[in-house]
Amino acid sequence: MNSINQSYKKIGILIGIVAVLAVIIVTFANEDEQDVASTNDTQPSVQTQNSDVGNKNSNQSGESSSNTPTTQTPVVIPKQTKPSNTKQTTVYKNGTYTADGSYMTPEGNVSINVTVTLANDIITDANVTSVSGDRTSVRYQNKFISGYKQYVVGKNIADVQLSKVSGSSLTPEGFNNALATIKSQAKS
């Protein structure tokens, strides 16, 4: 029963993230087409970016900012001059995009926030944070989040400010001697 719930949650998280990424890609793929159509006037136009796919809200920001609230926000579309002659070299616009996704679990609806940075059509950074308050989901999200991204390295103790070190218990002399004996026997 537990393992079924576990897989259910993991599938939920993965579906949520894939769907959110799909929304992001669809959103600014559309944006490319709209640019030409909406820039006939000389004033900057303010539009509410609103694309609803199921439960998701999405928001786009340009290259300079990256934070986003979870509710719909007016987005300023900058004034554009006549279409330039230079060919666009990337399929997707460089920038940082963020969206919220949510998925159902046996404990209810939970949400995550996904941010990706695109440069030259490559995701150069990705971040997933949990927004859910449900303890169980948060634990699973952390398992997923830290599993997919966080690796650690060792740092010399002399370079770290600390008072104690914790790991496997220091062994008694008898054990260390026995170990040394076995190792030397193995070599001979």
Add this chain to the structure above:
Amino acid sequence: MAQLNFKAIGTSWQIDIYQNIDQKKEAEIFSNIKDRIETFESNYSRFRDNSIVTKISKEESKGKIYELPDDAEKMFTLYHDLYVLTDGFFTPLVGNLLSDAGYDAKYSLEKQKELTTPPTWDEALEYHRNKLLVKKPVLLDFGAAGKGYIIDIVGELLENNNIYEYCIDAGGDILYKNKTPIRIGLENPENTGQVIGVYTLNNGGFCGSAGNRRAWGKFNHIMNPKTLESASEIAAIWVTAESTMIADALTTCLFFIPAKTLARKYDFEYLLMHKDFSIEKSEGFSCEFFS
């Protein structure tokens, strides 16, 4: 302020007292602590010829009922609760398994005989309120939580002497009570001159477990009682909880059991490091990592 360093239960201890204490009192307390640990070890260590644990492992114990010391109740209760919760993955009946694999009283550190699955709790024992019936002789091992327990007992001893600001460190398993937090480095099991992060502990128990030190051949002392193999995929685990006994027990459990199962019954935070240096942790394990 005072500090005591000594060796006991197979590891190195350091006890720090952060309050002012007169020398006579200090000497008395330290003597009591050493005696208390010695009593505990002489009862529960499988490395002692006359311990209860060694007696229970012999043929002549079959069918006998042993009257255990008062401190057995808390430990046996926890072991039984975790035995049930983990479906037998956490069990004290692993003494023969460890011994046969080589981690015996003589430190043979070589496999002595073919390994067999430990008996179930009910096959071998019946425990009730400090009375233990031995249905089948078995070598018990309390290494998973025994150290945490005796650390808590020492903490109680200090508090009964009006010492409330102290740090008990037994080989990296820690009980800390103080007004300011303490920074604990998380030892890199592949290089003990390094740490992979630093945990800031305010108060409570903090334990670490890894297979790097007590390792021989293809074994280390963290043995899976169902596969009869030693933990290999998970390199190290750290747990913090209010009691050191619980933190200690859970570091072992987490090698075999998901945190979610244990969280049903216990309040704790944890960090788990795989052998590829990727980490998994609970949300509340607030720690500085190096990457």
